[in-house]
Amino acid sequence: MAGRAAMLVNVGTVIMTVLTLASLVGGFGVNWGNIASHPLNPNIVVQMLKDNKINKVKLFDADSWTMNALAGTGMEVMVGIPNNLLETLADDYDNAKDWVKENVTQYMRKGGVDIKYVAVGNEPFLSAYNGSFLKTTFPALKNIHRALKEAGHTDKMKATIPQNAEVYQSANDKPSEGDFRKDVKQTMLDIVNFFHDNDLPFTVNIYPFLSLYLNEHFPVEFAFLDGNGQTMTDKGKNYDNVFDANYDTLVYALKKAGIHDMKIIVGEVGWPTDGHKYATPKLAEKFYAGLMKRLAKDGGTPTRPERLEVYLFGFLDEDMKSILPGPFERHWGIFRYDGTPKFMLDFTGQGRQMVPVAAKGVQYLEKQWCVVNNDTVNLDEVGPDLDYACYHGDCTAMEAGSTCSKLTKVQNISYAFNMYFQIQDQDVRACDFKGAAMITKVNASVGSCLFPVQIVSGSDDFRINFVFGRFVVFGLVLLGLLTVI
Secondary structure, three states: OHHHHHHHHHHHHHOHHHHHHOOOOOOEEEEEOOOOOOOOOHHHHHHHHHHOOOOEEEEOOOOHHHHHHHOOOOOEEEEEEOHHHHHHHHHOHHHHHHHHHHHOHHHOOOOOOEEEEEEEOOOOOOHHHOOOOOOOHHHHHHHHHHHHHHOOOOOOOEEEOEEEHHHEEEOOOOHHHEEEOHHHHHHHHHHHHHHHHOOOOEEEEOOHHHHHHHOOOOOHHHHOOOOOOOOEEEOOEEEOOHHHHHHHHHHHHHHHOOOOOOOEEEEEEOOOOOOEOOEOHHHHHHHHHHHHHHHHOOOOOOOOOOOOOEEEOOOEOOOOOOOOOOHHHHHOOOEOOOOOEOOOOOOOOOOOOOOOOOOOOOOEOOOOEEEEOOOOOOOOOOHHHHHHHHHHOOOHHHOOOOOOOOOOHHHHHHHHHHHHHHHOOOOHHHOOOOOOEEEEOOOOOEOOEOOOOOEOOHHHHHHHHHHHHHHHHHHHHHHHHHHHO
């Protein structure tokens, strides 16, 4: 895999001029998440977006460093409000005003950030949340919308709530039977009517991959958009993929609510590359190829044939995401943690064999790995250390059907040790495990199973610059005092 990754980077560099001249697909952006142990410097990520001619991005918060990196780029931005702020924003309108002032208004200046949407929460009505945000999401939305309106921003941006497609369902899997889930139906009706009255869009996250993951009998080709899925007919309309069927199920659910023309944004759609037998770069490449061709044709769905607006999920892998939904959660990125592309993807939708442009200026830690010390390890006693390393590291690539699922027992242990070692910034104390591990300069990767070397984190750069800045300021102040004395 390391060889393939290097090849992809070289190809990406060679064809960058081709990508520059090509006309990219309109109507799409990317999700930029940062639940990572070593997030890339935001300035590097913004340059990646520019190099790949991506001009729309969706965030999950309003981190000031990220927002300032986006300032002056002209990129359309959807800023996010995390679920843990919903109660605060719902309880007190002043809190909503303060949030808008600090995270929106300050960027509404010449050379600022082109904020187009404010996402209130993220999939707040997931069944797994057991109704935790059911009573706070709508009030928070109303307060944020009111604050945006009072600040004079609603002519430039809209509030919305990214919902998981789980909020609606169909009794017989036919789109025309779509309706909102019973336990959230009344709240959803209140929300969509508010959307309608205030010309706000409905945002939904659709994941065809999950259909395969959750149902072993699901027809594989029906998860892709290349026209090879078995056709299902509903109300005279033909469906050959689950994306269209899912999207139109929402359309019908809205119709049942008396709403026929609401704008729909697909907030997240993508395909993971590891952590499950169907989560592979090859299948991700197949999925995105079909999706981008669809977008290039400005095609919609059988019920809504007009152009789609979608945000690909995601731009980068995030190695600290919860794996409760599945081990694949940390592998949704089109790019690996270090900004290396994982598969061919033509953003123009023309189906050419080309890859995204890789990150530039990424700094890595020293080329060294933590592996099993065969001279000292007791394989019968290393179990707890293996569990510890995986709990605090990331062993999702070792899951059945994944890229590192065919390692030997010793290689498995080495992989876990190295992942922990890298996440701990290669601290020598993180490569001990009671003497069972050692540091080596020999690349420990096995075939397509990459034993990574971690990057110097963007957050580390910030901390270093912040500390250095404080030191310089302190020095100047001290120098001034000495001069006065």
